[in-house]
Amino acid sequence: MGLNNLLTAKQQEVLHAYLKGDFKMMILTGAIRSGKTFIDNLLFLYELRRVANQAKKQGKVHPQYILAGASSGSIQNNIINSLNNQFGINLTPDRHNHFHLFGVDIIPVYTSSIRGLAGARGFDSFGGYINEASLANQEVFQEILNRCSEPGSKVICDTNPDNPQHFLKTDYIDNNNPDVKTVTFCFTIDDNTFLPQDYLQQIKPATPSGMFYDRNILGLWVSGDGVVYQDFDxxxxxxxxxxxxxxxxxxxxxxxxxxxxxxxxxxxxxxxxxxxxxxxxxxxxxxxxxxxxxxxxxxxxxxxxxxxxxxxxxxxxxxxxxxxxxxxxxxxxxxxxxxxxxxxxxxxxxxxxxxxxxxxxxxxxxxxxxxxxxxxxxxxxxxxxxxxxxxxxxxxxxxxxxxxxxxxx
The missing domain is CATH 3.30.420.280 (Nucleotidyltransferase; domain 5)
Structure with missing residues (x-):
């Protein structure tokens, strides 16, 4: 089975950039159902393999990796269940609510409020995967970046668009400083060529006009303009x-x-x-x-x-x-x-x-x-x-x- 049967063209572009490895942070942003989380879940598995090999070279027997999401429920639904459905990998938490794969200790961090800060402190990580990054509290997000301090560590993120003044957009997506080493991919719903045509034919006309359409279908970081209910007739x-x-x-x-x-x-x-x-x-x-x-x-x-x-x-x-x-x-x-x-x-x-x-x-x-x-x-x-x-x-x-x-x- 060829790669074209497994990944969309956009997902293959992301995978190529990951394998090239010339980044510190990779952000996938864009429309709903556009394939962002699927490819990030695949990269998560690549990351765990990389971490296991890196830790072995360094002689570290207990490498740690951050798995972050808005809540325990979102991590379970978006990542843990998806890994099982997509790749047949069943991760079960230990008594500390950590997961383990390839010899890597996967530590969940909940990002939706400042309370998640405690879970991100006190250890060094070989990398991090941040799901729904635009929902993250800024201090918790920054602490995750701070924790990823082991040599060669990377952070991968996925997110739907939000307000264009959101810190993720202004500080990272739009940051052109080469020293930041951030690579960004923007998805539209049409980038997911595996979606059924009848779904696309239903979701596009059903999505409210204005900001909701621009964000959910086109993957744009836009603010609302004018009246909220533009389709009221x-x-x-x-x-x-x-x-x-x-x-x-x-x-x-x-x-x-x-x-x-x-x-x-x-x-x-x-x-x-x-x-x-x-x-x-x-x-x-x-x-x-x-x-x-x-x-x-x-x-x-x-x-x-x-x-x-x-x-x-x-x-x-x-x-x-x-x-x-x-x-x-x-x-x-x-x-x-x-x-x-x-x-x-x-x-x-x-x-x-x-x-x-x-x-x-x-x-x-x-x-x-x-x-x-x-x-x-x-x-x-x-x-x-x-x-x-x-x-x-x-x-x-x-x-x-x-x-x-x-x-x-």
């Missing part, structure tokens, strides 16, 4: 109540407020994959009793089993809802993932709004804009937008039970 998506179908699966989102607006939005899904904003209730200077009463009226109309996905910043309010017999859960508040999920429905033409049931929705959606400094939506004109995000994102996540506050349920 008022003429087509705002419909009269008479066109809202019956028999919907109903759920709600809550953004708590007092000085700023509080919002409950009511949503419904049909059996064709469409989501409908049925009602939006927005009020200011209202105490919790008002919202409990309103939620009970919604229950009376749609049933007592519907879920209210709530802002977890007010656990006292969540508890009051639960004490009143309302199925209220703490929402996962991941902003970018939530915005992208809502935007996907809009892009696919599966998002509709009951014109007879809204108040501030249209005011907010046209003022909900990107912050070019942070790469995320501005925290302005976002009360209804947050309620929408909590409901739609959490109701369509695969694993929702972990966000139940189980004190009353």
């Amino acid at each position: 008022k003429k087509r998506m705002v419909i009269p109540e008479s066109k809202v179908p019956d028999g919907l699966h109903v759920y709600c989102g809550i953004d708590w407020g007092f000085d700023h607006k509080g919002v409950i939005t009511v949503w419904g899904d049909d059996n064709k994959g469409n989501v409908y904003l049925l009602h939006e209730y927005t009020s200011q200077f209202k105490f919790i009793d008002y919202w409990v009463s309103l939620a009970k009226k919604i229950q009376d109309e749609y049933g007592h089993n519907l879920t209210f996905w709530a802002d977890s910043a007010r656990p006292d309010n969540v508890t009051e809802f639960q004490k009143a017999g309302i199925n209220c859960r703490n929402a996962n508040k991941a902003r970018m993932a939530g915005v992208e999920k809502v935007a996907e429905f809009m892009k696919q033409g599966k998002f509709f709004v009951n014109s007879d049931g809204i108040d501030k929705f249209l005011d907010e959606i046209y003022q909900y804009v990107w912050d070019e400094n942070t790469g995320e939506p501005k925290k302005e004109n976002d009360d209804v937008m947050d309620s929408m995000r909590y409901a739609v994102f959490n109701e369509h996540r695969q694993n929702k039970t972990q966000f139940i506050n189980s004190r009353y349920f």
